[in-house]
Amino acid sequence: MKIISLSIILLFFIGGWSVISPGEAADYPHVTESGFTTLPASTRAMGMGGSFVAVADDYGASTFNPAGLVQLTQKEVGAMYSDLYGLGLLAYNFLFWVVPPTIMGAGGISWAHLSSNLEPERWDYDMFSYSYGQFISPSKSSSRTTISSWGVNLKYLKQTSPWGESSGYSMDLAYFMRKEKVSCGINVQDLVSVRQWSTGRRESIPMNVKIGTAYRFSPYLLLALDADISGKDLLKDARLGGEWWITPIFALRGGMSTLFQKDSFLTLCGGIGFDFPLEDLRKKGGVKFDYAFAYNQALGNTHQFSLSLRF
Template sequence: MINQATTIYAGAGTTAVPFLKEDVGARVSGMGSAFTAVADDANLIFINPAGLDYITNCEIATMYNKSIIDTYYGFLGAVLPIESFTLGLSYLKYDGGDIEINYLDGTSKKVKAESDSVITFGFGSNFSEEFFSGFNAKIISSELGEKYSVSTVAGDLGLIFRPANDRISVGVSFLNLGGELKYSKASESLPMTIRSGIAYKVIDLKRHSLLLAFDTIKIKNEDMKFAIGSEYWFEKLLALRLGYKVSDSITFGLGLNAFKGQIDYSYVPMLEETTHKISFTMKFGSSELFDVAEKYYDKGMCNRAINYWSKIEKGEPEYAQAEKRINEAKGKYGKEQEEAGKLIKGRESATLFADLLQEWNREHPKTGVSPSQPLETGSIQPALQSEPTQYQIKPPKEKTNLAVAGFEGKNMTSADAAIVSDFLRTDLVKTEVFNVVDRGNMEKILAEAAFQQSGCTTSEYAVQIGKILNVQKVVTGSLSKLVGIYYININITDVETGKIIYADKAECPSPRDLSIAITNMAIKMAYQFSEK
């Protein structure tokens, strides 16, 4: 430690507070310091602050490290998510041990060789679902030999690209920017560091996962280093870690989820002495998939929330609720997620229905086209024109009570099919021809009757729903895809007779045409039941 205490006189090529170059957190060191793109717990504060807004629950992390001879350092950090952003706060303390000073008069005195501390204030946010950013403001204090006390301020910046499926992450951070420490007549700059990294989840299952990470680390006045790390979680209970810093050392680590938190341990063999690190992260709030998805949804990360909800398997208590939330999220944000369809980026405009209906009445005041005759997808022109007849949509004196059941998905997900049925339900309401049962009320009534919607399209199924909901007509339908073409089929069943009284279909060459096709189908249905 005497060497550390006297480095301030070593001249060019040295940096102050060298402990800032050390890994904070046993999990980080267990992975060989390959953590720039991982950055998903409170230990990220000293690695990459961009990961702050990825954390959904409050966390408090602590660490203690006994190092060479009698030196040690400890860490205490906290992360506080707040809807659209996340705050971080940490305190890092380093003790360089004692040295004995012998005076000429024969007396001696023990003093602290070096005592340093860093207080960090962090802020993280996301400017899209995939891009995260963050910065830290640091107050750094250092005391040498209980004689020279100095302080300065510095900052960190970080960026992370992490798609909504969470499989891959790319990160970069710039640490210890600005500031220098001046001891008496000598001054030293901070160990400015540039880190970059990539991480990939090779296995991403509910109870098992394997993460691989690679980092480059460039510290001022030092050669670039490379770090490789891996982490395997078994049953979400036990983690095994292995890391390697090129030209440095192999590292090992363990993790255990217990006591409402995570205990981490790392073993780092060194030439002088082996280093053991132990850290504990307390996590507040639920880490269940459904609850994590809800928190991402509240942060405005719709696609990431859908990804977590979709991991809930059939048979689990929250499966039905997760499916419902997926439908709601897709309906609200119109994001294209599923591989089979990439369905609906958004309706063409907020006035799509009104525009089409107005155009319909303007262009076809007198036509012979049947309302059941399919329109050309993506167009409001009729497929056939003949002798003129009166053709206007007028609300009837007595509206028909009608319910739209969830559509069946064929080669499509049930979530995508549900979006199409939601669009049809909305457009039928706008025609003012029907009394349409609200989906929320419909699901509540069916749940109370212990009736499970299955997406079935048979007339028997429609009659069952209709009797429970006390409506006159029930719309059932399906959404399918074949050789790149989307097909919509709908039937209207009379609940009293059990007969299908109306049917229609549409073909769509692309997801964007689905919205227009649904609106056209709603207009034709409305005409069928309108005042003639």
């Protein structure tokens, strides 16, 4: 029963399984469209319905839009955890380290791990990423309210399953622009990719394009809209969300997302954030804690947590 439940979830989560018949290619079923490489890792973004491509001003930029890393003002290190759909079958972990821009640009490294434990069978997916962002035209003002930038993700992928192992690489290319209250972004995910299976089979990962725009009513209130586009589905999904910092240390978030497929469904999201300031003799920093909740009638509820240190 667990295997059936997991298969249903993966059908939605990964975006489609392609099962090779016993007489083809390697005599085992395998995933030909890996949603894992495009799976976002940001609790803050999840609370906003996943609309973050044009926000991208913290560690979440490393998966949503690496060009947004130029907005960082401090180093940030931390971790995220999620039990996807609350069934105890899919555990998603993310570790990250990002640094603000210098003359050489902004950057970060991260490790994402997705595992499903259905003893005696187990699936493991790992993605090691290097993210980089650089200004195209920085603002003349120190506040950097008007910027444009480009970014790239270089990803190494590894997958282990009962039917075989694979490894490979993938690259994302991104753009970000912000002018006063309005910003926009685009991230072409898996622009170049290749994956080699232990059976000798080679394949590429289908490209996915994330686009988004955001409007900041004030430094404390913003609204964002995202969409995903792929060659298979012209409009794959849409996401709408917002964030309101009620006080300097507490934020409320809300949003929704919908998939434009044959069996489309709506996901409602919400979240909270705490930013506790810390100060030493040299500079200010802080500890951030974020929580997000996603409700989906078809798949179940997902809780996500993250903790990070800025310095």
